[in-house]
Amino acid sequence: MAALEKVLERIDDNQEQALARLFQLLAIKSVSTDPAYTDDCVKAGQFLVDQLQELGFEAGLRPTAGHPIVVGKAKAARPDVPHVLFYGHYDVQPADPLELWQTPPFEPRLAEPEPSHKIIVARGATDDKGQLMTFVEACRAFKETGDFPCNITILFEGEEESGSPSLPGFLAENKAELKADLALICDTGMWDRKTPAITTMLRGLVLEEVVIHGATRDLHSGMFGGAVVNPIHVLSKIIADLHDAEGHVTLPEFYEGVTELPKDVAKQWRELPFDEHHFLKDVGVSIPVGEKDRSVLEMIWSRPTCDVNGIIGGYTGKGSKTVLPAQASAKFSFRLVGQQKPEKVAESFRAFVLERLPADCKAEFISHGASPALQLPFSSEVLSRARRALQAEWGKEAVLAGSGGSIPIVGAFKQDLGMDSLMVGFGLDDDRAHSPNEKYELSSFHKGTRSWARILNALAL
């Protein structure tokens, strides 16, 4: 029997014990935002340290200004194997409102909503305790049947649900120790219950605020209206100009660095059972507004966008006031993909505004941050291996998904430690993360563990 076969068999044989260990972790009330649970956070961290030590990891709780960070390190006996850093978080969202839970949130249980469909119900089941334990259990199976296939560093933080305040400093201070060949992250979802997914793209973000100043004070619109510039009009014209009739963003050179999907990925996306109509209907609309030649999945995963997130100017109370306002402002966000450069987009945007600014107006710019898109190259060997591993486990090709939102840790790994991230997760859209009755599919837990075994094995070949 090949080594991997033994590992997978071990995982299958150990399901009950694995679930018991996960339940132990789920029973700890490691709510990071509420100081009342500080001790529970330490307890959850210590539980994981114990688990890792049991598996031969050199592991410990590392203090921060907030909740401690778990770091564990294990070396494979074989030389010249890859070094991976696995990231997860042991803290969970508050469980409120408690009255909406069918059973207490920190009393994990197995439920069977329909025959042969089992779910693990508890706060943190899918976000992120169930997910991180798939990796720990995979490590256990390797350890119990032989040796680790890779050098493995593990990083579990306890503040993800409160914005990870301690993590950036910790990464900076421990660069040498934490740097690996590749980061593995298990905090994303599957395409559906039977189809695995690898999140290979995270859009970048440029946040710009603009204040347009006209007259030196608010004026009577009867006395000055028609003659004196209205900053709301100026701002509206700028916003209107930012898209053409085809839904493209009109900033000069905006699409520089935007690459097309490889043919096989494009084909995969086209063939995905994604119901655009249903996706839009869910939020009360029916017609996609993005680039006319793109699918909705492209619009939200692989194409750059521009949205105004807020606008204000003049009188906004009840009734009317005939004021010609002295200023108006708006907050813009640009989602970036591929090799788009945040600083170039910000510059181009500011130039765009200034070009449209009447000589009489002033524009004040405020940056609220900028970060590039993150992409695991489609051609990378790591991705090929992970795809093959997931295909072997699930009998279906893994969807190469994008994510419109940002996952800050991925940016930090890339920028501070120079590592790409392989994001494979087994959550489902209906897992109720952050909501009452959070759950994790038992199949996600079991086959997720098997998936990591296959991936670790594939990475080391």
Place this chain on the structure above:
Amino acid sequence: MAALEKVLERIDDNQEQALARLFQLLAIKSVSTDPAYTDDCVKAGQFLVDQLQELGFEAGLRPTAGHPIVVGKAKAARPDVPHVLFYGHYDVQPADPLELWQTPPFEPRLAEPEPSHKIIVARGATDDKGQLMTFVEACRAFKETGDFPCNITILFEGEEESGSPSLPGFLAENKAELKADLALICDTGMWDRKTPAITTMLRGLVLEEVVIHGATRDLHSGMFGGAVVNPIHVLSKIIADLHDAEGHVTLPEFYEGVTELPKDVAKQWRELPFDEHHFLKDVGVSIPVGEKDRSVLEMIWSRPTCDVNGIIGGYTGKGSKTVLPAQASAKFSFRLVGQQKPEKVAESFRAFVLERLPADCKAEFISHGASPALQLPFSSEVLSRARRALQAEWGKEAVLAGSGGSIPIVGAFKQDLGMDSLMVGFGLDDDRAHSPNEKYELSSFHKGTRSWARILNALAL
């Protein structure tokens, strides 16, 4: 000596006494907004009733829910003379901040800021006690030298500075009594210290608020941005579309009913020493934004406009929030001139919005009022006579001015009583109405009185 000569001579001979009577009125603290001065308001009204009765008017205080209204009526002995209704207000603005007054606001005094330049300083000097007394003193001179040239009704209200809450009801209840051939109003200004003005045009107003609804709830702009409609974009496009590059309003048929100025008026405006640059510089700008083929005076007096008075949508707090808002709203005001129909403009605007509304969005409309422009026809005999009278008094042609703002009483006279209003006033831009150290030029008071004598005489010829 002709009758008018005697009247004017009488006015000249009586200057000292006239000033004494005005000072008596100015000494009464008739602040309408502050209940502490309720008795003073009655006192001011009664003072005017006494004045009118002295001149043979049938006059009295008429109760309202607020401060009383003074109504006085006098008939000329000669039959078939015109019947005029004179309107003014005896209430004044609060005097705060008191510490900024050089002398107490209700202790009227004559000052001489430079040789041969005398001013009357007191709260209400220009707004409106000094102005209304020019008419009363003109009546006195007629009475003391013979008879009134017209049938005269006088209407002094005591709530103008608090929004005239009682006046509409009073007009409606006393239509038959108050209806005259023409209303005379002395609550506006001169062009400059030596040039009289007649305000012949008040722009109308259409106030419309629009709420654009998109998705059923605020969305994460990373997850949905680029695919789901953004109501701020939709609203901005509508606002941007409302003007063309030449500054014209693009609503279909918007300019229907807008008439050109008569040639002589256009010529007068062109030749007025109006410094556009100075007017704009005063409020911190330098380039007029209205219709490119129009002067600034036209923009603010005789041309219709569209301004957004307020806009709000999405996140408007500090920093950033990557929200794709469910709605955005804006308040629009249209200033109307000539025969533009408010209801047609409102309809056209709503159709304009609906035409530009993506199928996915809904628009909610809220009207905050609509009123037509008011114009004393340039060709009217009344206007010709008033112009000649003012020319005779001041030795300069009266400026036929417009006003961008609204004067509600003029609309009420037109709509409820079917009367045009002749607006002649002697205030100056630097009179500090509503501010500390309010003043009225002594020459305005004296020559204003003479002006009314000439106008009344001219109207009766």
